[in-house]
Amino acid sequence: MAEYYYSKIHPKKFALWLGLGSIIMMFAGLTSAYIVRQAAGDWVFYKIPEVFTYSTIVIVLSSLMMILSIRAAKQGNKSLHRLGLLGTILFGFVFTLLQFRGWDQLTEIGVRLTGNPSGSFLYLISGIHLAHLLGGILVLLIVFIKSLIKKDPVKEILETSNPDRFLGLELASTYWHFVGVLWIYLFCFFYYNTI
Amino acid sequence: MYSLIGILAVALLILILFQLAKAGEYLGLLKGEKEANDRNNQVQATLFLGTLVFGMIGIFWSAWYYSDAFLFLRTPASEHGGAVKNMYFWTLGAILPIFVLTHALLFGFAYIYKKDDSKLSFYYPENNKLELIWMAVPAVVMVFLVLEGMRNWLKIMGPVPEDRTVLVIEATAQQFKWDLRFSGLDGKLGGKSVQLMDPENGNPWGQDWDDKANYDDFFAKDSIVLPVNVPVLVKINSLDVLHSFYLPDFQVKMDAVPGIPTQFWFTPIKTTEQRRVELNQPDYNYELACAELCGKAHFNMRRELFIVEQDQYEDWVKRQEPLYKTLKASASLEEEVEESDETIAAEY
Amino acid sequence: MASTDINVGTHTHDDHHHDHHDDHHEELNFFTKYVFSQDHKIIARQFLVTGVLWAVIGVAFSVLFRLQLGWPDESFPILETLLGGWAEGGKLDPEFYYALVTMHGTIMVFFVLTAGLSGTFSNLLIPLQIGARDMASPFMNMLSYWFFFIAGVIMLISLFIQTGPASGGWTAYPPLSALPTASSGSGLGMTLWLASMSMFVVSSLLGGLNYVATILNMRTKGMTMMRLPLTIWAFFFTAVLGVLSFPVLLSACILLIFDRHMGTSFYLSDIWIQGELLTNSAGEIIEGGSPILYQHLFWFLGHPEVYIVILPAMGIVSHVMATNAKKPVFGYHAMVYSIMAITVLGFLVWAHHMFLSGMNPFAGSVFTLFTLLIAVPSAVKVFNWITTLWKGNINFTPAMMFSIGFVSLFISGGLTGIVLGNPALDIGYHDTYYVIAHFHIVMAMAAGFGMFAGIYHWFPKLFNGRMMNANMAYLHFWVTFIGSYCIFWPMHYLGEAGVPRRYFSFSEFDFANGFADLNIFISVAAIVVFFAQFLFIINFFYSIFAGKKMEKLNPWGSNSLEWTTPIVPGHGNWVGKIPEVFRWPYDFSKDGHEITPQTTSEKDLEDIPAVKRIPTR
């Protein structure tokens, strides 16, 4: 990459940030559709199930694990790095389960996918968010498996001089934090727009 | 068969042209590249100039030739049509000179400044003053057009002035027809909802029979008739997909959206009779069309519209039969008529 | 012609580093080289060839439906041969007419003028003109093409299914597009349309992210932003527009898919169709949705989309004009800022397509303001192009012809935009042929001309240093240029008479029925223009394999970097180091030098004798 005089930030990182921008636009589209639709009246209000509060806490924990893991990796502490990744992934799965539980609870209180748009929107938006999160879990799994593979020691020494050696990990972690923050935004959005 | 022969002929023609073009390439090489290039520049530049001259002639001549059909050039048939017509001329006044001028410069420069090897271009990369001028001038013109446009638009879309009595009618669209409901003598349209629709039992539009305003509402059977010089408020709705209520002569157009009623008000100022005389077409009719794609017969949702004098309109109204009355008449054969209904009907 | 030897100014830092990707040593078989290639130049070719093939299909569709509009009473046996049951007795079925119109619009806008134009030239020119070996992520770039390919395959399949392709217009407004009972194209055809569009969105996003990241991060030494060719600026803002607006289309599509298949009611409310009230599978009445919501989401993409189509063409035209007039683009900075202004305003005008959808009239007036404001940067661009020609030294290469044609079309179509942007006038013109005339001239034809200009200009860089035949190109230009005006100019007159668009036949209405001659004229012109495109197609495919070989490295006398690569650049573009850049790309006819490539430093310049010509112009 030394050829590029103007690179201040790795192009792949930049592309990821842009991609996040475009995911933001998608959710901005969905949430503004929500607001526009809500303003049009004929809107059924309900209380957002408590489980979603727990899933919010879980996703925060998972992000903390990620921070731990990446820090460990940079300090060369491989086992802690792996452990952190595993924790991140596990919390990710717990989040997924909690989301499903949340949908069940919604159905129990009579808010269904096919009823008033107020409910449909919640299912749809949280569903699309979950799809993004599952994509993140997939990436993390790949990173995790890679971290298990033993490397040729010579190569490993050579690697240490490569400024981009944590690139994959960093990309994954940026995405993961983003998906987490996105959920927190969505949670607040629903929280203040329901009830 | 003919199509096949035609396509073969075209293919042959194109192949011949291609051979000629290839031959031209080699010929150019023979003659010397520079000469060939100079001659080509001369030819293309001349063609651009010719396009400018004949193109402009063609454009203005054809516009004049078809101008009889331009709705904006006719005397307006609706009140707001006049304001819109002014707007039309303002806008044309702004864009036509620019159209001619920019094209004259574009093709003119192409002709004048064709390549000449004895000269170099004029190195002229920037002039902020010029940029500023040709930013400011269009900006000023645009602001004027925006303000005028907004003013007219808000007036057209705004409420009917308080001091005018308005005739409220309702247009219901469905694949593929328009149904026009008039409010009858009480001047009020009764309630209506898709959930009450029951065509089998004589309620094809879901009128609410608990709402007495519905008793005298009637649907125009063949032609739609409206009085001249009376503001008409059209409430527009659709039962299935999007449609658009479109009266070309009156500058009226508004989408019909299922679930979300829309409306448009306008005042016809020319009776059908007057229009016929004016256009010298004794069988001219105002027409109602659909202007939003709604399915396979979208192009065929026609109704005729007659604008008549007030007294003729009243005569017409008297001849119309409210759905409720028809329904009662047939129902009374089977069941006894409810008393309260009788008294209401008697009021009119 | 070029009097400057390119190599004089090429600083290659002769020390031989090994840090650049040396893909020349890689073993490439046919598949990795031409099919799953990650080389931006090959991907550009793939986009171009796919786009050209789609263009043939899309334009052929317009000829089919023009047959119906021109000769409504005639029957064409060939239609039955081609379309079978859709044209029994040689007469087009109305349902299929709408399917053709819908496919024509979708194919032309998305597959030809978005993927075919922006995909081709962003891929080809971004690395070559900024001095990069490839895109930021060649792999994503390859995915971008293959997602586009899949989108195309799905759309193609939908043409052959029994109920026919989607027929609700390229805008696919619900409820028509949401209710399979409303029209036969709203069944499986619409499902495939949505699937195809979703794939297309993914493709555009992958492409757009890459373009922006590459432009911002991978410029060669000395290539500051203000030294970028205008093509790159245009691709940059095009990509930004796409990245920010396509996801919203995806949202719109997802909501529509849910309404179609999951029984939700985002867009649907109180619908009575086929003699019954619409309910979902659970038997509940569908209510509470708003079809207008879809329109907002759709046009939030849809309007930026028209700029996604036109901006690359503008960039290409600016670059080609300067190069062939041997004169700097007038007002480079103004050009950049006006693209920027168009990009920003482009996001703020979407609802001008919805003036008559029943939306709040005050909202309508805000959108009027922004809409007419876009005319200002557009006007600046037009005046700058014209001034670029003034006192130039114009060589009419085929690309230059199409560029001048572009400016003419952009003026003609842009001016009627001022008419349509005024809501008071749009009451009359909305959904009439006036709109068809407007957007075909300003967007469809203009962008098409930009694409032709680009192809004729960069053909040697696309296809191994071969050139297209110029004589064919001139013929192609003149027939297409005059022909396009003959097709679309008279449509203004139909619009002035109030004739609605998307009408299968005009004979049902007196006000629309009086234009039989005009419609025949338009249809004849359309057929001529259609066949004239084969002048291009034959030239194109012939020249790929047997075109005249380029003799000079820099055949048009351009200043930009792409012409410093070898005649047939390998993967990695430059042999050895990437050249350094010392100036902007438009130093034409400066200080007695006809051209001064970007790679020429001030010191090099001293060594090059000036051309002894008197600059009388």
Ligand code: HEM
């Ligand atoms: C020879 C070339 C072309 C001809 C003769 C042609 C003709 C037409 C006509 C007559 C219609 C209106 C049909 C109707 O409303 O019933 C139409 C619609 C349309 N055309 Fe073209 N066109 C051509 C090229 C293009 C190109 C290059 C584009 C690229 C943007 C394009 C985009 C569209 C779109 C978006 C529509 C609207 C489709 C819809 O209503 O959903 N056309 N075309």
Ligand SMILES: [Cu+2]
């Ligand atoms: Cu319709």
Ligand SMILES: [Cu+2]
């Ligand atoms: Cu727009």
